[in-house]
Ligand code: SAM
C-alpha cells in the first residue's frame with residue numbers, strides 16, 4: 154500500500170479500473186455470453202454503488218466502466234451517473250480522481266435521447282458491441298429468433314445508436330466511441346472484413362475480441378478461437394497495417410491502417426494474455442468482487458453495503474482483497490484447464 158492510499162497486488166499491479174455491473178439482465182442473448190433471465194438477488198442500492206466507486210477511487214481507480222448485462226436496460230443507471238457527476242465536480246471528493254467514466258452497451262437501446270443524456274451526465278467514452286454486419290449473422294450472434302429481418306432491425310438500431318452517440322459529442326477520433334466484436338470460428342469469422350470495413354466507413358476504432366472461456370454455458374473450446382495474429386493477417390492482406398502496440402494496462406493491441414483510415418485493435422486474452430499488468434476490479438450488480446474475469450467465485454461485499462454502508466469496513470475489505478490478489482488465469486490456462494467452474498460473463502460485465 155502506498156502513502157496516498159493506492160494499492161498494488163502480489164504482482165505489483167495497481168488498481169486502475171473499476172468495472173461495475175448494474176444488472177445481470179440483457180435484452181439480447183448472445184450464445185457466447187448466455188445471460189441469466191433473472192436479476193441476481195440483492196442488487197446494490199445507489200448508496201452502495203457510490204460507496205464502491207468511492208472506495209475504489211481511494212485505492213487508486215481512475216476509470217469507472219459501467220456495464221451489465223445490458224446497462225441501458227437498468228433505470229438505476231441514471232441516478233448513479235447524476236451522483237457520480239456531482240461528486241466528480243467537487244475537488245475535495247475522492248471521485249475527483251476519476252479521469253474516465255465509460256459505458257459498454259450492445260447499442261440496441263442507444264437512442265439519440267439516451268446518447269445525449271449519457272454525454273450530459275459525464276460519460277466520457279462509449280463502447281458499442283456488434284459482432285456482424287450481414288443480418289443473418291447479426292441475429293445469430295445476438296441469439297435472436299427471426300433470422301434476417303431480426304438481424305436487420307438490430308443492425309439498424311446499433312448503427313443508429315453509433316450515429317446518435319457521435320451526434321451527442323462522443324468523438325471517435327478521440328477514442329470516445331469504439332466498436333467491440335467477439336469473433337468465433339465458424340460462426341462469424343467471415344464477418345471480420347465486413348466489420349472492419351464498416352468501422353472504417355464510420356471512422357470508429359474496431360476491437361476484435363478473441364472468444365473467451367468465461368462462464369460455463371457457452372460450450373467454449375479452443376478450436377473456436379480465432380487467434381489475434383490470424384485476424385491481423387487477414388486484415389493486413391486487405392488493408393496493410395502498422396503495429397502501434399498495447400498501452401500499459403490496456404486490453405487491446407492496436408494497429409494503424411497504413412492508408413490513414415484509422416486504427417484497429419485486437420484483444421488477445423487467449424493467445425497473448427495480458428495478466429501481467431491487469432489493473433481491473435470487477436464488481437457485480439449484487440456486490441460480489443472479482444479480481445479476474447476467469448475466477449470461479451467472487452468476494453461477497455454485501456455485509457459492508459447492506460442494509461447500510463460501512464465505508465471503513467468496505468475500504469478494508471477491498472484493500473485486503475487487492476493486496477492478496479494473485480490471479481493470472483489466462484497466463485496459466487494451459488496448466489489450469491477450463492474444467493473449474495467460471496462465473497458467467499453477463500454477470501461479471503466483461
Ligand atoms: N451488454 C453489453 C455489451 O454487450 O456490450 C455489456 C456487457 S458484455 C458482457 C461486455 C462485453 O463482453 C461485450 O463486448 C461482449 O461482446 C463481450 N463478451 C461476452 N462474452 C464473451 C466471450 N465469451 N468472449 C469474449 N467476449 C465476450
Ligand code: SF4
Pocket residue numbers: 179180181182183186187188221222223259282295498499
Ligand atoms: Fe447481452 Fe452483452 Fe452478453 Fe450479448 S454480450 S448477451 S449483449 S450482456
